[in-house]
Amino acid sequence: MGETVSTPTLELCDIRKSFGPIEVLHGIDIALRSGEVHALIGENGAGKSTTMKILAGYQPATSGKILLDGKEVTFDSLHEGEEAGIVMIHQEFNLAEQLTVEQNIFLGRELRKGWLLDKAEMRRLTRSYLDRVKCRVHPDTPVSKLSNSDKQMVEIAKALSRDARVVIMDEPTAVLTNREAGILFEQVRAMREAGTAILFTSHKLSEVAEIADQVTVMRDGAVVRACPASDITEDEMATAMVGRDVSxxxxxxxxxxxxxxxxxxxxxxxxxxxxxxxxxxxxxxxxxxxxxxxxxxxxxxxxxxxxxxxxxxxxxxxxxxxxxxxxxxxxxxxLCYLTEDRKLRGLLLERGMRENLTLQALPKFGTLLIDRSAEEKALDQAIKDFDIRAGRRDVKVGNLSGGNQQKLLLAKVMQSExxxxxxxxxxxxxxxxxxxxxxxxxxxxxxxxxxxxxxxxxxxxxxxxxxxxxxxxxxxxxxxxxxxxxxxxxxxxxxxxxxxxxxxxxxxxx
Amino acid sequence: MTSETTNSKQSGRALPSMSVLGPILALVLLVVVGALLNPNFLGAANITNVLARSAFIGIIAVGMTFVITAGGLDLSVGSMAAFIAGLMILVMNAALPSMGVGVPIILLGMLVAIVAGILAGLLNGFLITTVGIEAFIVTLGTMGIYRSLVTWLADGGTLSLDFGLRTFYRPVYFDGILGISWPIIVFALVVIIGEIVMSRARFGRHCAATGSNEHVAHYSNVNVNRTRLITYALLGLLVGVATIMYVPRLGSASSSTGVLWELEAIAAVIIGGTVLKGGFGRVWGTVIGVLILSLIDNILNLTDLVSPYLNGAIQGVIIILAVILQREAKAKG
Missing domain, CATH: 3.40.50.300 (P-loop containing nucleotide triphosphate hydrolases)
Structure with missing residues (x-):
């Protein structure tokens, strides 16, 4: 595969993106073709997320062209991206927790019979989508009751229901077990056979080698390697991502x-x-x-x-x-435990690094009143010891990259010695x-x-x-x-x- | 979107400018408007009057700031104040024959108010944290209970403090030191302590962490339930303190005592920049919120530009505006 020279379904040409004066993407080219699985890999902060958001119409590019079927388009809203058949599945799921699986799948485009909802038809279709992804949950289950892997499958069922031409998945296997990932890949292959263009990111290089047709490696906001998956080994991928040998x-x-x-x-x-x-x-x-x-x-x-x-x-x-x-x-x-869920249980995302760092060990920082200068010192030390790259010292922790959040979490836990x-x-x-x-x-x-x-x-x-x-x-x-x-x-x-x-x-x- | 390079130098100080400056500017504006409209506005008598009247809501609002910061809410404080006032009056009247008029009986009344306030706060807190019912529902329930209890205690009318006692107790509202009346002094003390606890003590940090994300707080060795329980008890205590200041003013309590205080307190907290869903609170902001609300009332009463009956409408607009301004400041940040 990958030999076809057909027009790409969705293509980015020399896309640049700046936040303020900082350019984070430096001229990205990437082409998604019908019937092809494309892996986008790179370290955290390499620009994968931003690239995906521009592809899906979540964010506008600062300059460059987006081509849909070879024609230049601009997506002014997420809605226009979806209209064009581009569906993005987020790492943090985009499901309404209180609604049922069926309501989620048809959210925003409910089927109607006259004035009333056509529940029977929606039920039937939901069942068929869920069957296709081998997901056994009942359509009436509220999404809040589902496990992460089932939520992932519901997201994919939702994408299926929209007849998506382009499916963009942000680390789809991060929350899945190997077996569930296997089912996901079967489904990805089925979508590929059906002519869908698929882009996914993953930190698991073995998956990339297993399922991708094309690989694009990003580093520091630029594409450093783009080639058919058969031309690159896992070691070479890792080396390209990091820019040095990581054996x-x-x-x-x-x-x-x-x-x-x-x-x-x-x-x-x-x-x-x-x-x-x-x-x-x-x-x-x-x-x-x-x-x-x-x-x-x-x-x-x-x-x-x-x-x-x-x-x-x-x-x-x-x-x-x-x-x-x-x-x-x-x-x-x-005895101290570092949670698996840094976003929901580990860190206060709305707060700064200092308050997060010392929260667990506050008694260490003053008995009656908190000693802020001691906290600042501890933060200096943590930034140095754990190589936390935050840009700004008072940044909200939610705006740090995953890797830096994890380092901060580790530093926080180490505060209680x-x-x-x-x-x-x-x-x-x-x-x-x-x-x-x-x-x-x-x-x-x-x-x-x-x-x-x-x-x-x-x-x-x-x-x-x-x-x-x-x-x-x-x-x-x-x-x-x-x-x-x-x-x-x-x-x-x-x-x-x-x-x-x-x-x-x-x-x-x- | 502001440029990140220019921000990096002074970011921490410059970033919250709108949410910090907004309430202060509004307060300054109100003072200027008031001074222009009525020459008596800046007179000592009027300022003392405004501050003393603000003190009740203000003392309660400081407690409310902690409750809201920790992710809670308390609708029962107005009814609670009425109930405590009624209870206080009944106990003091009942003790009068045996104790006579004097300092001890006033202290007894104060003790009753404080204890009743803490117990009422603990009850709210217990139902919310241990039993696990939503704060809105629990305090909606207790709001009705206390309001009904005071009506029942007063038998539908008014509970009045014995005349002799009232005369003796009056100075607690009307006198003070160096021309500053007691309610203002107590209010100031509560604010200073509250601000220090919120911004500098472990408890304040724990409240913010609990309101921000209770799971993170739990995993970070913060006792979430205890923190919440303490915020409600603290609020109850402050309601008791406010009642101690309030009773000598009129010397009576009825079913209409403290009506809508809870909403005024919550409004003051929100105008002051505390986030309603919790996770961030500032006591000094609440003080500004209280003063803004009182000044509007005061200005409308002093001038005949707008009917004082529109007070509520203007306060409503201010609350909504405050939240919109905060949201825009947040979006920019």
Missing amino acids: DLYPKHREEAENELALSVSGLDVPGFAEGISFDLYRGEIFGIAGLIGSGRTEAMEGLCGLRPATRDAMQINGQDVSIRKPSDALAHG PKILIVDEPTRGIDIGTKQQIYAFLRRLADEGHAIIMVSSEMQELIGMADRVAVMRTGRIAGTLSGKDITEDAIVRLAMGVGATEYGAKKELA
């Missing part, structure tokens, strides 16, 4: 771990999510927790830290029995350069004698970073792997519940 993504493992016990928990129950979780954690070690989304990983860790109700048979930190009922108990024992740090999806949705920095930081922390638990959906990350990996399935630890046994195959088997015993899984109590 040393993961820092070196430690030669030998210490045997000093940092945390020991047995029989941790989090009602409705996890049961009978027991493990030991040693100082200087990175302990990975794998498992499918929904396997109770996050909830178990939140229960451990007193963030949600949980019971435990016994729990010791540094050999002492501890009782943790609320987050402050956990902090008092040097944890001895045991639990990081949940520490690199979700951030670029490879920032990932490398975060990995190096976590390893250094472990080398200094901290104990780290790393919950992650990315198996490569666990294999690259963890000294041991516990795999969770349906709320229990299905098995623990260490050293050379940590392989993708072994993790998947435990996570899916096949051949678990081979890997020395604990017996399930069932």
